[in-house]
Amino acid sequence: MEEFEEQEAYKFIRNTSKLLNILLRHKPEQAHLELDRNGWTDVRQMISKVSRSHYPIDFELVKHIVFTNDKRRFMFNEDLTKIRATPGDGVVFDLGLLPVVPPEFLYYGASAMFLDDIAKWGINKMNKQYVHLSPDADTAMTAAAKRIGPVPLKIAALEMYENQILFYQSDFDVWLTDHVPSQYVSME
Numbered sequence: 001m002e003e004f005e006e007q008e009a010y011k012f013i014r015n016t017s018k019l020l021n022i023l024l025r026h027k028p029e030q031a032h033l034e035l036d037r038n039g040w041t042d043v044r045q046m047i048s049k050v051s052r053s054h055y056p057i058d059f060e061l062v063k064h065i066v067f068t069n070d071k072r073r074f075m076f077n078e079d080l081t082k083i084r085a086t087p088g089d090g091v092v093f094d095l096g097l098l099p100v101v102p103p104e105f106l107y108y109g110a111s112a113m114f115l116d117d118i119a120k121w122g123i124n125k126m127n128k129q130y131v132h133l134s135p136d137a138d139t140a141m142t143a144a145a146k147r148i149g150p151v152p153l154k155i156a157a158l159e160m161y162e163n164q165i166l167f168y169q170s171d172f173d174v175w176l177t178d179h180v181p182s183q184y185v186s187m188e
Contacts, residue, residue: 118182
């Protein structure tokens with residue numbers, strides 16, 4: 001019985017995380033959420049609106065999801081009164097990030113089936129706000145876990161920066177740029 005309850009709790013947390021991802025990243029209108037230009041919404045209002053339009057949630061559940069999500073999909077502001085999706089696909093918002101000098105190399109976990117395309121056109125942001133790069137190959141491969149046959153690629157980030165391509169560093173040590181031209185990409 002206890003194992004069943006644990007499985008049900010896990011499913012509920014996973015489903016709530018998926019719901020928050022949809023609402024904060026893709027369709028805030030489904031729960032009548034208002035996101036400011038930086039993607040933030042009031043936590044208490046979000047909890048109230050989600051509880052009315054979908055199913056009951058509380059602050060402790062939301063806090064658990066934010067702090068334990070393995071993909072770090074959400075973040076709070078400093079006093080935990082606002083929440084937003086971390087940069088990714090979906091709603092585009094101003095992150096308020098300033099350009100910074102990247103390390104010499106960054107990494108990207110690419111699907112093996114797209115290596116020929118990357119060799120021709122580089123790494124594009126596709127449906128995301130930015131291309132997401134990692135500080136090491138292991139982190140890049142973790143981020144690429146859902147891709148088919150992930151392959152770590154080494155990015156000459158500092159050389160890109162020296163050639164006027166801007167980088168931003170977001171929370172959780174994710175590096176962002178608009179595009180990685182193919183000449184800066186090599187196999188790890």
